[in-house]
Amino acid sequence: MCMLFGRLRDILGWLLNPFSHHKTGKEGYAHIRDPSEDFYLRRMYGRIVDCWNRPICSAPDAWFDVMERKRTKEPSGQDVAEITCTGASTRCLNLASYNYLGFAASDPYCTPRVIDTIGQLGVSSSSPRILGGTTVAHTELEELVAEYLGVESAITYGMGFATNSSTIPALVGKGCLIMSDSLNHSSIVAGARQSGAKIKVFRHNDAKHLDALLRQSIVEGQPRSHRPWKKVLVIVEGVYSMEGETCNLKEVVEVSKRHKAYIYLDEAHSIGALGPTGRGCCEHWGVDPRDIDIMMGTFTKSFGSCGGYIAGKKPVIDFLRRHSPAHLYACAMAPGCVKQVTAALQVVMGLDGTGRGAAKVRELHDNANYVRARLLEMGLEVLGSWDSPVMPIMTYSPAKMVALSRMLLERRMAMVIVGFPATPLLLTRSRICISAAHSRADMDWALEQLEEMAELCDLRFNNTRLKAHMEAALVDHVRRHFGEAAAAAASVAGLASGAFDPYSYLPGAKKALTAGSKAAQQDKEKDGRKHGHAAASSSGQQQPAGSGPASPQAKRARKDSLASSISANGNGVAHHHQQPQEPAVVVATANGHGAITAEVEVQMTATSSGGKGSKGAAANGKAGGKGGANGFHRGSGHVVVTKGSSDVKAFIRTEALVS
């Protein structure tokens, strides 16, 4: 819609004033932007530019200071809105940073070591590794990484992106085949393109499709010449950053081994975050790391530093030391960053002599699963797998995404929204990244806010199928990690309400809480758990009625509020939302719909008075709500195509694209 209007306005503008139309910069030079990129920038991104690049002025810990900005120039349709910092800042809950294990802020073990290293080795090596840039910190880290991952050898680079984009071309070239997951990260795409190898893309996480494509490719050989391939490299990621999903590693490994293809596993988001001791996707699925030919990962996320590594068998790493461009030409990773990783790894491995590391990983999983379960119970469409700290919440419409982002910031919550360049236009989403540093109270507070947001931005889609899938995945997940007994008791609702704690099924579960982890628990308001749950469940019952049988009008009212929030940059509307009863009233009267006001008011009072008894009504409301919420889809008369329960996302996508 936005695009249509934008195009129309461009044409109108041209018709009215063909000569002054959008100058292409300097005379005789082509415009630096592509026409389509230019259109997107002027007509869409230019208006919502404030949703990204929000600066912060503190460490990206559980809470951080987001700098306030204001618009100094409204977007004219020919350029981007200008925003400047006002100098003030707001303390916000950080649901955006990849600070999975909470090493981003100053840490009692890591920070002193980093400071010592800067003193000893300087700020930077100012030299590539092969010239004069190799320091004792680098060799120490490389040995530790290899030990941590359980492989022979490892090599480190100063940037995660460059790790992928320069290693892939070193490994494969002309005459080789790269099988790449359809949702692989941009750095992998850059590396694959650079390599000159033929790239084939298989459906996201679909080992069967990979198998079929591999068989066909091996039989056919290289394009045109039909010579056999030199080698085949299958590239997958441990956790997909925009999907939150873990790789289907076991099957991918099985298929790749069968076809003698090499496996390249990018653990950018999964290292430190997945697996009972944080050793990544292999540990999560019980795959032997020696079966993976190239293990790649970054230090930006879990370890709160920068850079990346490649680990694997010794000959491979030796080859990379001789031929990897990032090793030969790029400046070595800064010694301070190196030490941060080493120290963080030591904590995670328990080499610091405390149980802090183990507790951190466990807290991360606990937090992630709790929030995921609550969001699912809330009726949101949350993608991803259990234990994964990345939780995208689908918003589908770019307008909703923007409204959500602005309103969340008003409520002191920093959440990432992902739009067009990173995802297809109609699959916009918002993303939560959970950290071990978040306390229960933080999360409960955030969930409460999100619940209201889901209402205001109309984020509840029919997620019953997704929920059923996640329920099954949970049982499977718990069975693998906590045993049969735990699996029998596992349920999403139980996880959300705190009734089910998988860790209590581990043998010697009580002992596992070491002194370190206990201290950490206390530190984060241990008893906030029960309190938070009680508060959340009472507010949880409010939600379904809001989208109840009489909700179409309410929805309309909400949409109006959405529109006004978009135009007014979230101002005004968010103020009303501070009190749950008011928003519908205020907005509705503003629109002059007296009748609606009355109806909504009645609803509100009904739900707020309903205690336990209204659960049935709430369930009804939910059933009716489907009608309301699904009208969104149903109106467009789409057909749901599903291929087994594993294809939930494909289903979601079809649904989104059709609607």
Add this chain to the structure above:
Amino acid sequence: MRRQAAQRLGVAAGLALLAAVIFAVLLVSAHAQASDGNEPIPTLLSFAGIARAFREFWAIVGPGGKLHPAYFLEHKGHLVIEAALIVVIVYLALQHSFKVHPRAEDPLTDKEIDQLCKEWTPEPLVPAVPEAEQFEPAVITGVDGPYVSVQGRKERVLQMAASNYLGMAADRGAKDASVAAVDKYGVGSCGPRGFYGTIDVHLELEEELARFYGTEAAILYSYDVATIASIIPAVTNRKDIIVCDEFCSYAVQAGYTVSRSRLRTFKHNDVADLERVIQQLEAEEKAKRRPLCRKLIIVEGIYANYGDLAPLDRIATIKEKYKYRLMVDESHAFGVLGATGRGACEHFGLKPEQVDIIAASMSHAMGSVGGFCVGDRTIVDHQRLSGSGYCFSASLPPYLAVAGINFLRHLRGGAAAAAAGAGASGGGSGQQQQQGSGSGGAGEVLPKLHTKIRAFRTDLMRGVPGLKLYGGGVLSPVLHLHVAKPTSEAADAAALRRVADLMLTSGCGGGVGGVLVGVSQYAAIEQRRPPPSLVMFVTLGLGDKELALAAASLRKAAKEVFKQ
């Protein structure tokens, strides 16, 4: 089989049709002939008309008639043969010229596919690295000004393998500022710039850089090789043109490969060749009437792989003449060349608006890690959405940005700037900054560095046994020494490696254990590999005594290796 039968049937039908047409023509002509007389012609449609026409026809075709077969063959028999020949010719002409119709093959069965998959054996993931090429770089355990401690060596050695031109990487002020930043911000930024990974110090450094260069805006990248490799694909795609020096660094090569633009290279530092290439391109564009596209010339201020300077003044004239955009990689020149340290562009007297895109690494003179790009607001803002290394990578660790800010203030000089910046950078590092970098300023520091470069280069130009300094006396702190009489790449590299090892291990006296120098190595994937070279960097920290030591050590080692 079926197809052939159908073809034959078609031919037969064609012949029959031809016969019928001939017959009809004859019939009508006969009728016309007969109607030449004066008698009235009954219409053909009446019975009488038909009967008459038939009679006349019979008069021609029947015995004694002109077209009776016997009479016809006797008088005009050659026509029959000619007609038959024409038919044959037409038939042959209509045939597909001896094309063998491939028969559709039966698809492979699952069993066959399995068999084929089983038979396929891939190459090993990596080829084995020959013993001679495997080498462990010296491991540094401590840094002290121009000296470093190296693992396994008792005495400290002279560091000439790091491009820490102004000594900022180990400067006390820089270290203190970094430590304060680590305390405040932690180490990593834990997110890309778009997703709450923008920290106030990033904005501050970008602002400072833009002000330093006098451009509208600046953008930070978190790694040097990813900087230019991201900018190039952001501003060009397959429709566009890149003209680039043939010996550009790997980062540039990576950039144009990913962009997939139409690439032309010109001879290294040959401006006439650049003009020739551009003229050729312009002629092609005109001939093919292609729409206006983005055109880019890419050069390096100081070539990382050769250590010589690009003649930017002459390149800028060509660029303006043909309306190309100019992109300069100032990595090694930034903070070294020019009166205020803005790099080769300033050195050649170019105005900021004459160069469209300037990119540089922060890891050399700046003594930090990362890269940046300065230019128009349009160009910079465009990268914020399209630069893949910017959008899809975690941002620069804040303390490295602080080190950058510290460097720029140092370069702008004076205690005043440091004091002014102390309040803004926070973390209470102002006092220490003043201590660390109270002296300095580009006006004071850079001439000193230039003198050192000139002196050392002049010294080496007097001759090193078996080696040749590339570029002679150019004002460049990057020194590449090639083998004077090159043999093979591997042998030369091994010889240079021996020189480097000797320099590191043979003491120079006076408590100096040796000199650490580098030997360039190039990846197999590089399309054009420069010859192997001994790499040395001249830095501000090296005094006259140290430079003399280094030259002596180099001569001694080279003499031993190349004594033949």
